[in-house]
Amino acid sequence: MDIRTPGELGAVARGRRRALGLSQVKVAEAAGVSRVWLAEFENGKPTVELGRVLAVLTALELIVDVSAPGEAVSKAAPELDLDSLMEEYNREPHDRD
Amino acid sequence: MDIRTPGELGAVARGRRRALGLSQVKVAEAAGVSRVWLAEFENGKPTVELGRVLAVLTALELIVDVSAPGEAVSKAAPELDLDSLMEEYNREPHDRD
DNA sequence: CGCGAATGCCAGCGTACGTTTACATTCTGC
DNA sequence: GCAGAATGTAAACGTACGCTGGCATTCGCG
Numbered sequence: 001m002d003i004r005t006p007g008e009l010g011a012v013a014r015g016r017r018r019a020l021g022l023s024q025v026k027v028a029e030a031a032g033v034s035r036v037w038l039a040e041f042e043n044g045k046p047t048v049e050l051g052r053v054l055a056v057l058t059a060l061e062l063i064v065d066v067s068a069p070g071e072a073v074s075k076a077a078p079e080l081d082l083d084s085l086m087e088e089y090n091r092e093p094h095d096r097d
Numbered sequence: 098m099d100i101r102t103p104g105e106l107g108a109v110a111r112g113r114r115r116a117l118g119l120s121q122v123k124v125a126e127a128a129g130v131s132r133v134w135l136a137e138f139e140n141g142k143p144t145v146e147l148g149r150v151l152a153v154l155t156a157l158e159l160i161v162d163v164s165a166p167g168e169a170v171s172k173a174a175p176e177l178d179l180d181s182l183m184e185e186y187n188r189e190p191h192d193r194d
Numbered sequence: 195c196g197c198g199a200a201t202g203c204c205a206g207c208g209t210a211c212g213t214t215t216a217c218a219t220t221c222t223g224c
Numbered sequence: 225g226c227a228g229a230a231t232g233t234a235a236a237c238g239t240a241c242g243c244t245g246g247c248a249t250t251c252g253c254g
Contacts, residue, residue: 003161006147012163019165023230034213039231047211049241050103050150051143057163064100065162066109066154068116120200131243136201144241146211200251211241219232224225 007044009053014042016060031059104141106150111139113157128156 003009017027028038033052041048041056057064100106114124125135130149138145138153154161 001163003151003163004155005151009147009151009161009163016165025230035231036214036233037212039233040212043232045211046148046151047146047241049144049211050106050147052212053147054100054102054106058101060165062163062165064106065164066098066100066106066159067162068113068159122200132201133203133244134242136203137242140202142241144211146241149242195254197254198252200249202247202249204247205245207243209241209243211239213237213239215236216234217232218234219230221230222228224227 005044006041006046006048010042010044013056013060013062016062017042020060027056027059031056102141103138103143103145107139107141110153110157110159113159114139117157119157124153124156128153 001008001012003012017024024035024038024042028035031038031052032055033041037048037052038056041053054064098105098109100109114121121132121135121139125132128135128149129152130138134145134149135153138150151161
């Protein structure tokens with residue numbers, strides 16, 4: 001999912017956490033943030049600090065990808081051409097809208 | 098490119114800005130942030146606020162994508178073992194700390 | 195070279211972020 | 225319906241984020 005606002009990112013993090021069956025307390029401890037902060041982040045607070053956000057996303061094993069329009073996503077290896085990448089991509093069960 | 102640290106994100110933003118031939122002043126004005134802040138962000142300051150970060154990325158027409166690995170694909174080097182975390186979570190009687 | 199733009203960096207200041215603690219509310223399972 | 229966890233909020237407080245202004249340094253081009 002492409003992210004445009006803090007609210008969207010928080011929603012994705014919350015969905016991922018719930019999908020993993022984890023509580024805010026567990027994730028907060030794992031990511032090194034307070035439970036209050038995590039709740040605010042999940043609720044879309046725009047002023048949360050980037051480092052903590054990435055810490056939480058990493059703890060949730062969420063992959064953040066940034067690219068310009070028309071660029072490949074998640075270029076694992078420079079030698080890998082986009083066609084193979086897309087084949088692999090389409091082969092995976094990408095549920096979770 | 099997949100992002101794991103504020104430094105990486107700042108580097109991507111800087112590269113994109115350069116690719117677009119824009120100065121820090123122009124991008125800062127477009128995104129509604131100060132030039133000092135933009136410089137710090139590009140240099141990997143971890144405490145920058147998420148909302149401003151997304152504003153800059155949007156101004157640079159950078160697409161942020163967040164997704165979870167489909168299955169238990171190659172877990173590169175997760176900083177947190179979620180399996181054992183969930184085990185511990187389900188096993189523990191959840192005592193108050 | 196030399197000039198100007200671009201960027202890095204410092205000081206000072208107002209403001210609010212993040213933390214802990216506490217309580218209220220919602221959501222579970224029994 | 226109840227007990228308990230899970231989550232939402234709020235107050236109080238230390239800290240530093242982000243802003244403006246200024247100046248130093250580097251970069252780019254004539």
